[in-house]
Amino acid sequence: DQQVKQNSPSLSVQEGRISILNCDYTNSMFDYFLWYKKYPAEGPTFLISISSIKDKNEDGRFTVFLNKSAKHLSLHIVPSQPGDSAVYFCAASARVGGADGLTFGKGTHLIIQP
Amino acid sequence: GAVVSQHPSRVICKSGTSVKIECRSLDFQATTMFWYRQFPKQSLMLMATSNEGSKATYEQGVEKDKFLINHASLTLSTLTVTSAHPEDSSFYICSARRSNERLFFGSGTQLSVL
Numbered sequence: 440d441q442q443v444k445q446n447s448p449s450l451s452v453q454e455g456r457i458s459i460l461n462c463d464y465t466n467s468m469f470d471y472f473l474w475y476k477k478y479p480a481e482g483p484t485f486l487i488s489i490s491s492i493k494d495k496n497e498d499g500r501f502t503v504f505l506n507k508s509a510k511h512l513s514l515h516i517v518p519s520q521p522g523d524s525a526v527y528f529c530a531a532s533a534r535v536g537g538a539d540g541l542t543f544g545k546g547t548h549l550i551i552q553p
Numbered sequence: 554g555a556v557v558s559q560h561p562s563r564v565i566c567k568s569g570t571s572v573k574i575e576c577r578s579l580d581f582q583a584t585t586m587f588w589y590r591q592f593p594k595q596s597l598m599l600m601a602t603s604n605e606g607s608k609a610t611y612e613q614g615v616e617k618d619k620f621l622i623n624h625a626s627l628t629l630s631t632l633t634v635t636s637a638h639p640e641d642s643s644f645y646i647c648s649a650r651r652s653n654e655r656l657f658f659g660s661g662t663q664l665s666v667l
Binding site for chain 1: 557559562563587589594595596597598599602644646648655656657658659660661663
């Protein structure tokens with residue numbers, strides 16, 4: 440049973456427009472969420488995170504929104520650029536104790552079209 | 554920023570041989586390291602948690618005798634795939650945590666077993 444779900448395997452967005460990547464989770468113990476970007480044959484690189492005490496976190500072109508009641512988070516990229524084309528993984532953690540690994544979704548392949 | 558180095562990046566081996574993958578934290582001491590495996594178009598699946606100086610904790614379904622993990626120092630963890638078979642072919646990624654901070658990922662190892 441997948442605890443972190445990314446229901447869109449791929450997403451195509453025109454350059455300059457907004458990209459919205461969605462993620463749902465089922466485990467109510469998760470209280471820290473992260474987005475990672477991954478290029479082929481490379482390890483994931485951290486993009487942005489959000490703690491459950493917040494509902495929004497912004498870093499440049501990237502904004503993550505968290506809706507705890509719906510157990511849903513989304514990553515907004517605006518404006519989208521060609522270099523944003525990659526697979527984006529949503530990940531979650533129950534940081535109590537701080538020693539656990541992350542639970543990842545299956546990823547969404549974002550394709551930015553010129 | 555923190556850097557995690559993973560080596561080798563790619564390995565091709567014959568069925569029945571053993572393969573060792575190294576994960577090093579280059580500019581910090583990692584009390585905890587994690588090993589993930591990713592099959593094509595799937596999420597990163599946590600295999601095991603490696604704590605310096607103690608035995609690794611394996612996730613359900615991961616054979617500890619097949620995937621040997623050694624975390625002998627605060628900067629090095631190794632994963633040895635013993636008697637590798639074609640079904641072990643996958644992308645293996647390590648990550649390291651410094652105290653309670655977020656994870657830093659290695660660049661991954663693509664293992665192909667012939």
